Amino acid sequence: MEVWAPDGVPEVTAGDDLAALVLAALGDGADLADGDVVSVTSKVVSKAEGRTRTGDRDGAIDEESVRLVARRGATRIVRHRLGLTMAAAGVDASNVALGSIVLLPLDPDASARALRRGIHERAGVNVGVVVTDTAGRAWREGQTDIAVGAAGLVVAEDFAGRTDPHGNPLAVTLPAVADELAGAAELVLGKLSGRPFAVVRGRADLVLPPGKDGPGATALVRPEGGDLFGWGAREAVVRALAGAVADRMPFGAPADRGELDAALAALPDPTDRTAVAAVCFAYGWQVDGWDEGPSGSRTDGVCRVSPVTT
Template sequence: MSDPQPGLDQPGAHQPGADLQLWAVRGMGEIRSGDDLPAIIADALAPLEPRDGDVVVVTSKVVSKAEGRIRPADEREQAIDDESVRLVASREHPGGVTRIVEHRTGLVLAAAGIDASNTDDGTILLLPLDSDASARAIAETLRSRFGARVGVIVSDTLGRAWRVGQTDVAIGAAGLRVLEPLSGQLDANGRPLVVTAPAIADEIAGAADLVAGKSDGVPVVLVRGMGRHVAELDEPGATRLVRSAADDMFRLGTDEAWAQGFAAGRASASAMAESEATS
């Protein structure tokens, strides 16, 4: 990608529709358990000279590898159980059983985010223990190394309830305003916005995945042009993007919701019948 044009990447200068530039960061090599990932990322980023307002997107796989979040592949089903707090939906298909679960971090996703791609044969990768904390550790190292106010996103690939295919989203973030509530502002026609709140961190993660790809071995992408969303390190992380149970209109799969409702109704009917019989 060509060098940035002067004046296009200054923090605070960007408004919606401003130019966005992304670089695939190569040369990191294979990440192993115990590696100093923040330092490795900093070394790989050095030729690009990170500056104020940049956002660094790191795939969760390399974070998991560095943190030792690896288990034997034959423990996959047990690992899903260990990483889950509840079953959302389960479906049998010719290839086996797909389980949609709520992860211990609040994310709702297939197989608790456990993945066998881009890892050694016979192993699986679990999601990082705390992706926001991982992002913060990387951000602290980068800010110290380059003297630049950069944000960091830890990304992972998720399916979508209403659409076919997968996209990358932010499961961890630091130094970034992950959400941009626009309620009260006016649209282009002067009408007030009511519930609009772009998930900035997810959109950046998705854009970065277009550059990184799924099979090119690119675990880090540098994004330039989002400086107005970069913030202090105490800004809430990606957990802010997890919908609360009270606001979740699709907390169960259809079959599971029916079964739960049927069981509750049957129990209520039985209790009522027993009460009438003894009265």
């Protein structure tokens, strides 16, 4: 597999023709071949699409966010309107004029489709396209590039149902190849080199035929409630105690009764109604009432619960 990035790309501004810029940087398309994957940073896509502005960065983060996932000091991890979970909603102030910020493209998959189509129409080559952005990873230091947009590309290889060389069945193996291609491209792009385009050659098996764009990078985004880490650790405690209906979804689908009972059994005081209600909320259940004990005390008796249905 080969990965390279051309030098000499001019500063991209609103209204620029990205397909023309890519082809010019790649010998008017002579350096491209069928089955190549063209990687483009989201920043130049956003610049070309007029997603650069001056003004309040915090306000832009609010505008781009669906909800706050976690906050530690000034750092905000949010659920972006595209479904991505990332720091500062992808709002960036690097590689842009002082006092300006860049927002993610409105629809990175659509941007990738347009670029793929433009390259094919002008140069006659069938390529896949990945629009990339940098993101941190839970449990890991540092950042890596991921695919926020894709076109003409298998974005994940499904190995479920296959067996390994030892005969073991593969149940949930799903390599996110679009993210892996984005990471490979980032190795030659760098952050300070002025190289926003890269070509990855050697995985033509992942590139779809002309006219078939595939599901896009959107297919790699877990739906709300499908992730085990829908809230930050502190935020999960507060949201469960507050018990607002709108906060249920990030906790996921209701757990089975055995899981709920085990969680309730871990409470230091199983008659603490506030704690019981919070645990039930976090596990997708609700308290329907309490059967009072013989003394009539609110801390006696049995709690009646049921799973939340939508």
